[in-house]
Structure formats: C-alpha cells, structure tokens
Amino acid sequence: MIFHHVGCLVGDLEAAIESFKPVLAGPPGAAIAIARQGVTVSLLPLPGGAVLELVCPDEGSRGLQEMLRAGQSFYHIAFTVEDLDAQVELLSDQGYRLVTCFRSEAFEGALCAFLKVPTGELIELIQQSGPPSGIPSL
Numbered sequence: 001m002i003f004h005h006v007g008c009l010v011g012d013l014e015a016a017i018e019s020f021k022p023v024l025a026g027p028p029g030a031a032i033a034i035a036r037q038g039v040t041v042s043l044l045p046l047p048g049g050a051v052l053e054l055v056c057p058d059e060g061s062r063g064l065q066e067m068l069r070a071g072q073s074f075y076h077i078a079f080t081v082e083d084l085d086a087q088v089e090l091l092s093d094q095g096y097r098l099v100t101c102f103r104s105e106a107f108e109g110a111l112c113a114f115l116k117v118p119t120g121e122l123i124e125l126i127q128q129s130g131p132p133s134g135i136p137s138l
Helices: 013-023 062-069 084-093
Strands: 002-009 032-034 039-045 051-057 074-081 097-104 110-116 122-127
Touching (some): 002 062, 013 039, 013 051, 084 097, 084 110, 084 122
Antiparallel strands (some): 032 039, 110 122
C-alpha cells in the first residue's frame, strides 16, 4: 500500500478550492461529478507530493450531508494497491469491513473500495493499473 490522498468533506467546492489556493503546489484539479456516489470532487496538489481530495456531497447524499452538519470534515484516507482483492481480504481478516467497491471517474475508472476500520474510520483503496479485480460491485 502506498499513501495516495486524504479526503475532506466540504459544503461548497468552489469556495473550498479558493481557500486552499495559497497552499497548493499547482493548479487545482477540475471538478468531477461522481453521480454513483452522489458527490463532486476536486484533487488538489499539495507541497511534497501529497494530494487533498475535496469531496462535496450532492443534496441527496444524506449520510455525507449529516457528517457536514455535525462539523465533520475528515472523510477518508486513501492508498493505492497492486492487488485490490488480496488487500481487501487481508484487511477483512484484521477486522476491516468492506463498505463498497466501485470504478471511480476521479481516478480514470480505476477500481476502488471503501472499507471501515475497526474503530469506525474510512479508508479507500485504489487499484493500480493491472488485471480487473474479482470483487463484485455492490
């Protein structure tokens, strides 16, 4: 696993992008609507090669909207993996729970999976280029 990005919930994507511009290492990524997840995202390059993913839930994304209303902005931490199936199995054996598996427009159709860690936080795994995963889409 290699660190990829941190996801942060925001209520106004454009305002959040403007707020982060002074600390960016380059231009912000274009806004990408991911209808399947009910969000619009933008990837922001940070100094040192880190990436911040701003995640703005659509009005129909009740769970994410509730998190925002509760003042929660941390959403997830993401890693790239070579073998998504093997990593999901390994983490499942350690008490992680698969939440969903999907192909993400934000990462050029890469297969991704969200998992809940035993203490309740969320991680995202992003399959690097390679053979398709056997994990069914939920």
